[in-house]
Amino acid sequence: STWLLELLLDNANKNALLKNTGGVSDQEENSEDEVKAFLWKFVRILDSKTTRSILEDYGRHDDLIEYARARGDDEAEVELLMRKGDAERVFEILRKPSVNRELVYKYAGNLLALAPSQTVFSWMDASPPLDPLRLLPSILPYADQRSSQSARLEVARYLKFCVEVRGVVEPAIHDFYISILCIDEKNSAELLQFIKQSKNPFGAPLYDPVRALRLCSLWQRKDAIVLLLSEVGMWNEAIDQALSISIEYAKEIASEYQGDDDDLRKGIWLKIVKHLISQEGSEQGHWTRDLVESIGGIMEDSNESVLIDDVLDLFPSLQKMGVFKSLICQNLNKYSQSIDQKKSEMRIASESNRKLRMAVSHLGKAKVRASPKSSCISCARLLTERPPTAAGPTGGSLPSIYTFPTGNMYHGACLCFEAAKLGTEQSAAIIKKLSKQLALAKTTSEVDTIDRLKAELEKEIAVQDPFCSENLAMLVTKPFTDDSCSERATSWSIK
DSSP states (O other): OHHHHHHHHHHHHHHHHHHHHTOOOHHHHTHHHHHHHHHHHTTTTSOHHHHHHHHHHTTOHHHHHHHHHHHTOHHHHHHHHHHHTOHHHHHHHHTSTTSOTHHHHHTHHHHHHHOHHHHHHHHHHOSSOOOHHHHHHHHGGGSSTTSOHHHHHHHHHHHHIIIIISOOOOHHHHHHHHHHHHHOGGGHHHHHHHHHHOBOTTSOBSSOHHHHHHHHHHTTOHHHHHHHHHHTTOHHHHHHHHHTTOHHHHHHHHTTOOOSOHHHHHHHHHHHHHHHHHHHOOTTSOOOHHHHHHHHHHHHHTTTSSOHHHHHTTOTTOOOOGGGHHHHHHHHHHHHHHHHHHHHHHHHHHHHHHHHHHHHHHHHTOOOOOOTTOBOTTTOSBTTSOOOGGGOOOSTTSOSEEEOTTSOEEEHHHHHHHHHHHSOHHHHHHHHHHHHHHHHSOTTSOHHHHHHHHHHHHHHHSSSOGGGSHHHHHGGGSOSOOGGGHHHHHHTOOO
16 A cells, blocks of 8 residues: 555546646546545555655655545644644634544634633633643743734733633733733723732732732833832832822822721821822912912812821922912811811710610619519529529528529529539639628628628629620630549540
8 A cells, every 4th residue: 555655646646737837637626525535435544754755755744644634633633724824724624523622722822822812712712611720831932022923912811811711820811911901001091900800709819919010110011100109119219110100090099098097098198198299389488379279279188188287398498378278168168177076975985875874774674574484594494493403502591593694594503503614713703702791691790791792702603694695605716524534534445
């Protein structure tokens, strides 16, 4: 079969030479089709390596492609078509469901250089979607100003599709997208929008702000530099950079500060005021009303971070106060309104405290009607029955029943027992001592002494419901056993 192939190829080459001289017959013109038909018919018999070598020696590039198609070797066919520069046929092959997806990643860079627009469209149209991280090595060369601008624009289009349509959040993709946008100045608006929007649900940037700042500084993208400086917390530098663009932009950046450092907030707003004074003021101390009004607008925008006394200190050799009269009066009115508001808030707070104290005092005297079938939540016995002996001393002057706003009711002894378990050793000792003294004290004893002991006991046991208290929640982390159970726990160990 190899010998026959060589004869067919030799005949085809002869006919090609005759065709150039115009002396070839119709039968001889069919020799090309005979070679292709032979390759398809005997594809399983022909030795692949030998056949490819023969076709290459004869310079039969189209027949090599045909032979690769006959063998079903998609990779070889794509490789040969790429040498030929036939991107259309390559896309047709890569779109077939049976083709190995790895070929798309392997030839992504070559296709992007050959046909940028069609390549990016095929990436965006791929189903299932391609992994942009695996395409990253193919598009990295386009983060260079010397690369093809048309291909760079297509790469930016694909990255925008990944971020906005597919919702890709990998930092590497966001970082590279910034690298692409920084190169061309006409992308400045898109760069600013991306820096503002590329955030996770917690407001943190999905890109590396330090790296982005370095790139924007390299390409002199001033607006983006301001945003990135504020993103990394360099607010003073951000305001300085913003002032080199415009005062309005600096005010916009200053208003975005949401931190808790009041001194820093005042400082960045004062930077704007100083810049305005140095730009529009007069060294002789004669200040225009327009300047004063502009400063008043900045003070209003700062949400009272900058006050009138802060501003007056910035004017050197201040001689005439006339132009400041309206501004000073305006701020004095604001101070007066603020004082009135604070007084109103204090009155409301005082009234709330008074009502709260009354509610607490009424709560201490509140009465609860208990059913004869009501039971103690601790021992589950009826409140009319005696508590268990294990609960501790009872009777005497010790209150027999306690109830809480939660609705839980306890025997007096049971409440002492529960409170002692939840409290510290010192608190437990105090509870036991006071409950014992009250249990032994007769109701006919000195009233003042009994009332004092009850008050001291209630401070320990009646502050909060033991079954609904913070101390109970803390028991979640308490071990089931302590040191006293060590011997018993050892007896259960597996030897």
